[in-house]
Amino acid sequence: VTLYLFAIVRRRPRAPLGSGIARRPLSAVLAGGARVIVEPAPAPVPTATTIRGHDRVVRRIARTASAVLPFRFGSVVADRAALRSLLDPLEEAIARALAEVDGCVQMTMRVYGERARAPRAPSLGKGPGARWLAARLAASRAPEIEPIVSETAPFVRRLRVERHDRGPLIASVYVLVPRAAVRGFRAALARGARGLSRVRVETTGPWPAYAFAELP
Amino acid sequence: MTAPKRVSRRPSLAAPSRSRRDVVVRPVLEDYDASLLDVVDHVLTKGVVVSGDLVIGVAQVDLVYLRVSAILCAADRILPYARPRKKRS
Numbered sequence: 001v002t003l004y005l006f007a008i009v010r011r012r013p014r015a016p017l018g019s020g021i022a023r024r025p026l027s028a029v030l031a032g033g034a035r036v037i038v039e040p041a042p043a044p045v046p047t048a049t050t051i052r053g054h055d056r057v058v059r060r061i062a063r064t065a066s067a068v069l070p071f072r073f074g075s076v077v078a079d080r081a082a083l084r085s086l087l088d089p090l091e092e093a094i095a096r097a098l099a100e101v102d103g104c105v106q107m108t109m110r111v112y113g114e115r116a117r118a119p120r121a122p123s124l125g126k127g128p129g130a131r132w133l134a135a136r137l138a139a140s141r142a143p144e145i146e147p148i149v150s151e152t153a154p155f156v157r158r159l160r161v162e163r164h165d166r167g168p169l170i171a172s173v174y175v176l177v178p179r180a181a182v183r184g185f186r187a188a189l190a191r192g193a194r195g196l197s198r199v200r201v202e203t204t205g206p207w208p209a210y211a212f213a214e215l216p
Numbered sequence: 217m218t219a220p221k222r223v224s225r226r227p228s229l230a231a232p233s234r235s236r237r238d239v240v241v242r243p244v245l246e247d248y249d250a251s252l253l254d255v256v257d258h259v260l261t262k263g264v265v266v267s268g269d270l271v272i273g274v275a276q277v278d279l280v281y282l283r284v285s286a287i288l289c290a291a292d293r294i295l296p297y298a299r300p301r302k303k304r305s
Binding site for chain 2: 005008046048051052054055069070071072073074075077086087108172174204207210211213214215
């Protein structure tokens with residue numbers, strides 16, 4: 001039977017793992033120098049119920065472990081040996097990623113409204129490489145919510161911006177916040193929001209660190 | 217035989233129209249009512265991706281990834297039977 005993957009944690013959680021989307025008991029498999037929480041089940045058909053179910057299980061794991069790297073929905077491997085051969089070569093990357101998210105949750109900000117004009121590229125040169133770099137730089141920033149970014153900076157371990165080219169949603173901003181700093185983050189967010197113009201921000205969270213769970 | 221009733225309540229997945237406050241913070245780690253869009257975005261487009269011959273069973277999801285990343289607003293079309301969760305009182 002195949003293994004459906006939920007999350008990577010450092011060690012087996014002490015609390016009972018419970019069951020997964022297919023209501024089969026979860027287990028913690030040693031792989032990549034960490035433990036992978038799996039369910040003996042096939043990949044579920046993506047529906048609202050199974051997608052929420054994946055999130056619910058990851059959240060349950062996150063309540064028992066300080067560092068959690070959720071898998072993307074639908075990840076399935078043939079067996080334990082396959083899982084080990086996939087993750088063992090990534091042991092160092094997994095340790096780094098776990099260290100980064102350790103003790104943190106993710107807050108997600110959706111920014112709606114008017115896009116800021118693209119800032120002029122600072123003296124990066126005029127070649128295609130420089131233009132590419134400038135475009136990358138612009139895409140990784142959210143000038144529309146600068147007051148929020150600067151107010152919340154002391155509470156944020158890492159920030160990731162995804163800009164959207166079309167539609168009312170202009171950017172999704174994901175931040176990694178230490179669990180103990182969530183209250184401070186929220187207060188800073190409210191302060192920063194007073195300085196916004198022409199945009200509206202909707203924040204959800206805390207989430208498990210989905211947007212920071214990436215291995216090279 | 218009567219046809220099953222269609223679900224008429226759809227989750228609100230387009231840009232929310234909340235306007236009274238600029239910022240709405242919803243605590244969701246313990247008990248949450250995040251919109252389906254948010255859950256879809258986090259669960260289907262983020263997270264550890266493993267790839268290779270050893271991985272099976274994700275192909276079916278690829279189409280959903282594409283649509284979500286392309287429009288990020290119409291998960292109710294991808295997931296036609298989605299029902300909104302009851303909000304906490």
